[in-house]
Amino acid sequence: MRKILIVGAGQSGLQLALGLQDKGYEVTLMSNRTADEIRSGRVMSTQCMFDTALQHERDLGINFWESQAPRIEGLGVSVAAPGSHEGPDGSQRAIDWVGRLDGYAQSVDQRVKMAGWMETFAQRGGQLVIHGAAVSDLDFFAGRYDLTLVSAGKGELVSMFGRDASRSPYDAPQRALAVSYVHGMGPRPEHPDVEAVRCNLVPGVGELFVMPTLTTSGRADILFWEGIPGGPLDVFRSVKDPEEHLATTLELMKTFLPWEYARCTKAELTDAGGTLAGRYAPTVRNPVGKLPSGGLVLGVADVVVANDPITGQGSNSAAKCAASYLTSIVERGEEPFDEDWMQAAFDRYWKTAQHVTKWTNAMLAPPPEHVLNIIGAAGQIQPIADRFANGFDDPSDFENFFYDPDKANAYLASLTG
Numbered sequence: 001m002r003k004i005l006i007v008g009a010g011q012s013g014l015q016l017a018l019g020l021q022d023k024g025y026e027v028t029l030m031s032n033r034t035a036d037e038i039r040s041g042r043v044m045s046t047q048c049m050f051d052t053a054l055q056h057e058r059d060l061g062i063n064f065w066e067s068q069a070p071r072i073e074g075l076g077v078s079v080a081a082p083g084s085h086e087g088p089d090g091s092q093r094a095i096d097w098v099g100r101l102d103g104y105a106q107s108v109d110q111r112v113k114m115a116g117w118m119e120t121f122a123q124r125g126g127q128l129v130i131h132g133a134a135v136s137d138l139d140f141f142a143g144r145y146d147l148t149l150v151s152a153g154k155g156e157l158v159s160m161f162g163r164d165a166s167r168s169p170y171d172a173p174q175r176a177l178a179v180s181y182v183h184g185m186g187p188r189p190e191h192p193d194v195e196a197v198r199c200n201l202v203p204g205v206g207e208l209f210v211m212p213t214l215t216t217s218g219r220a221d222i223l224f225w226e227g228i229p230g231g232p233l234d235v236f237r238s239v240k241d242p243e244e245h246l247a248t249t250l251e252l253m254k255t256f257l258p259w260e261y262a263r264c265t266k267a268e269l270t271d272a273g274g275t276l277a278g279r280y281a282p283t284v285r286n287p288v289g290k291l292p293s294g295g296l297v298l299g300v301a302d303v304v305v306a307n308d309p310i311t312g313q314g315s316n317s318a319a320k321c322a323a324s325y326l327t328s329i330v331e332r333g334e335e336p337f338d339e340d341w342m343q344a345a346f347d348r349y350w351k352t353a354q355h356v357t358k359w360t361n362a363m364l365a366p367p368p369e370h371v372l373n374i375i376g377a378a379g380q381i382q383p384i385a386d387r388f389a390n391g392f393d394d395p396s397d398f399e400n401f402f403y404d405p406d407k408a409n410a411y412l413a414s415l416t417g
Helices: 011-022 035-039 051-060 110-123 135-144 156-160 242-256 258-264 314-332 339-364 369-377 382-390 395-400 405-416
Strands: 003-007 026-031 072-080 093-105 127-130 147-150 176-183 196-202 206-215 218-227 275-278 288-290 296-299
Touching (some): 003 011, 003 135, 011 026, 011 051, 011 314, 026 110, 051 093, 147 156, 176 206, 176 242, 206 242, 218 242, 288 339
Parallel strands (some): 003 026, 072 196
């Protein structure tokens, strides 16, 4: 029985650990927190998982919350009209539409999911080590395992994986991030029965995403501001009090997106840990890390491909990476997990991840005219809205109609005559 060490208990690490466990591997999982500490701690993300990623969980039989979490059937895009927040009611939307998803999406607070998965891993006989690992710890442990994987995307361990400049066009954060989990938010009055992720764009300022989720206290909504650094949304760095964080979030909604603010008259935080703020530079790293002793470790998910969350791909990419690595590990049989295999395992995942990175980096930049034409036409032609929405599940499709002006124009012409 091959022995595998996984460091980091997020979406990718736990999904991979449970998958390997199911295949008969002897798995040790290192986490810097217990399940109870995760469950009672601060929110970690704004996860919204689309159908392909959810299917990876179904395939492993670990979709424990699927019947409880809201079923997200659509993805809406609203664009504030220029200067609309300065008008008498500030309600003008230059663009407003909803695309329908072919398969529903879901969001489960990672405090719920990771705590539950960690307990399941231990109940199934997995070796769970509660310890914050440093490089020196890995150097000690790695020689005792056939393969060591690093899925902890922050801290010292990430420094083992060098930045791939050819795949990382940004060297600084492109957005300032601020998250609030709330109860009491009302539905969009124009679509009261449709659960949807709402993408609200304020040109030159930033974006607000609103999504239904399942949290520790039941159904909730996530309010997620992405502000252009140095702009009017970049005000959360000094906010430490959760209630002040929510009040700031709502005040910015009132100023820039009053149609969303109108739903929040009864909004209140789900819990004291229901806020999060930060920023990071989107980065692709080399997948193989070298330990001081010469041992090798393989980076997983956002350790090696960290995209800005503007396209909502973090947990989706983590699930897809775990599924891809699981296949590569099982196919390896008894052969050594050497550097060539590690690079090949990453390259296989990159075939999917490259589309996420390209799309995300494109969405961080001001949109070119042909993209504005697509987003505008989606308000008039439902198949365009639906295709854009389903690109969140399969970003590779954007290659066919989104990036290149000629392809975009040909696509629009094919639908408009």
